[in-house]
Amino acid sequence: MADVAPGRPEVLFIGGRSGVGKSAAAEALHDLLVGADVHHAVIEGDVLDLAHPAPHVAHPEVRLAERNLALLWSAYRDLGHHRLVFTNTVSVLEQDRLAAAVGDDPVVTAVLLRAGDDVAAERLGRRSGGVVPSAQLAHSTRTARRLDTATPDAVTRVDTDGRTPEQVARHLASLTGWLPA
Numbered sequence: 001m002a003d004v005a006p007g008r009p010e011v012l013f014i015g016g017r018s019g020v021g022k023s024a025a026a027e028a029l030h031d032l033l034v035g036a037d038v039h040h041a042v043i044e045g046d047v048l049d050l051a052h053p054a055p056h057v058a059h060p061e062v063r064l065a066e067r068n069l070a071l072l073w074s075a076y077r078d079l080g081h082h083r084l085v086f087t088n089t090v091s092v093l094e095q096d097r098l099a100a101a102v103g104d105d106p107v108v109t110a111v112l113l114r115a116g117d118d119v120a121a122e123r124l125g126r127r128s129g130g131v132v133p134s135a136q137l138a139h140s141t142r143t144a145r146r147l148d149t150a151t152p153d154a155v156t157r158v159d160t161d162g163r164t165p166e167q168v169a170r171h172l173a174s175l176t177g178w179l180p181a
Contacts, residue, residue, distance in 0.1 A: 007104065008082070008104055008105055008106060008107055009073075009077070009081075009082045009083070009084060009102055009103075009104055009106040009107070010082060010083045010084070010106060010107045010109075010176065010178070011083075011084045011086060011098075011099060011102055011106045011107070011108050011109070012029075012083075012084070012085045012086065012109045012110075012111065012172060012175075012176050013086050013088070013091040013092055013095050013098065013108065013109070013110040013111065014026060014085065014086065014087045014088075014091065014111050014113060014172070015087075015088060015089060015090060015091040015092035015093070015110070015111070015112050015113070015147065015151070015155075016089065016112055016113035016114060016115070016144075016147065016160075017089065017114075017115065017120055017140045017141075017143045017144040017147060018089065018120065018124060018136070018139070018140040018143065019115060019119075019120035019121065019122075019123040019124040019127070019140055020113040020114060020115040020120060020123075020144075020160055021113055021115065021123065021160045021165055021168060022087040022088075022089075022113055023044060023087060024165035024168075025113065025160070025165050025168040025169050025172060026042050026044070026085050026087045026169075027042075027165065028164075028165040028166045028168065028169035029042075029085055029169040029172050029173060030042050030085065031166075031169070032166075032169050032170065032173055032179065033083075033173070033178060033179070036179050036180055038083065038178050038179065038180075039080065039081055039082070039083065040081065040083035040084065040085060040178070041073075041076040041081050041083070041084050041085070042084075042085045042086075042087075043069065043072055043073070043084065043085070043086050043087075044087050044088075045065060045069065045086050045087055045088030045091055045098075046087070046088055046089060048064070048065040048068040048069055048072075048088075049064040049065040049068065063097070065088075066097055066098065066100070066101040067101070069086070069098060069101040069102065070101040070102070070103065073101070073102050073103075083176075083178060084102065084106075086098065089143060089147075090143075090147070091110070092110045092111070092112045092147065092151045092152075092155045093147070093150055093151060095108060095110050095155075109156075109175050109176050110154070110155040110156070111155065111156045111157075111158055111172060111175060112147055112148075112151050112155050112156070112157050112158070113158050113159075113160050113168070114144070114147075114148070114157055114158065114159050114160065114161075115144075115159070115160045115161055116161050117137075117141055117144070119160070119161045120137075120140055120141075120144070121137055121140075124136065124137065124140065156175060158171055158172070
């Protein structure tokens with residue numbers, strides 16, 4: 001399927017706690033879209049301001065993640081892309097600022113991925129090669145609670161427990177309508 005870029009970009013914001021499967025789902029969605037020849041870009045938002053000290057804490061007024069997103073997306077737009085898959089833990093809480101960084105009044109689909117504490121802990125353990133520090137687990141649990149309560153009702157919730165990344169990706173693809181029928 002050849003892709004013709006319309007004027008407005010389309011963005012899928014994928015948020016959720018550590019260990020929920022954001023990156024795995026985005027990679028699986030990327031594979032589905034590649035298989036259907038759907039032009040798109042994937043940006044892992046958690047690395048847009050990954051530094052020490054954390055810029056979003058030390059210099060929140062700088063909004064480094066949004067600035068970096070605008071720069072990266074501009075390069076993709078210059079190449080003709082108009083679909084963006086963006087993963088970031090709290091993207092569903094900051095979707096207005098992130099959409100503004102994308103520019104051109106994007107069509108936004110926002111999804112909060114959810115996983116139970118045991119599932120998230122098991123996934124984090126696999127990712128780290130074994131034992132997950134208790135502080136990291138506690139942070140993931142606190143973040144999950146915050147996201148569950150603070151995320152707007154208009155954001156679609158998708159449970160990932162018992163689902164493969166490919167199954168989650170198919171669900172995400174159905175929400176965006178990016179795959180041909």
